[in-house]
Amino acid sequence: MLPAVVGVVMVLFGALPSLIKGYDLFPHMGLLLCCFWVMHYPRVWPLWFVFILGLAQDTVTGTALGTQAFLLMVFCAAITRYARQLNLQNFRLLWVQIAMLSAIYMTALWLLMSWVMRAWLPIVPALSELFWTILFYPLIHLLLIPILRLLPPLR
Secondary structure, X not given: OHHHHHHHHHHHHOOOOOOOOXXXXXXXXXXXXXXXHHHHXXXXXXXXXXXXXXXXXXXXXXXXXXXXXXXXXXXXXXXXXXXXXXXXXXHHHHHHHHHHHHHHHHXXXXXXXHHHHOOOOOHHHHHHHHHHHHHHHHHHHHHHHHHXXXXXXXX
């Protein structure tokens, strides 16, 4: 329950206005949380919860309702399939893999939203969000490790 509450709070935190006027300095929280929890404790993030988190992310960011919910579910299913291999890596390699997965996710989101809007959306905001997502993963990892230690061990 605690990871779910923390996840919802962090997604809502991503909706706060940036402190620097004109710049969006927030990472894609739903994506970062899914990366961490699905790899380390998948039981906490079932696909129905990922869908709800994606709907919250859609509502907060103003994307087409269901877009991020669908993409996060696909993304989490893919991570679940390869979680054992990802967890065996050292942190730097894990971070590089998260960066590549984030780039794929953000590209798919940008293409899907461009298709919904029937026009190519500006690429700079998407690249900015990708940059901050990759940059913030180590911080999110460090913040969530203590919560992970509170959970009962997986069998």
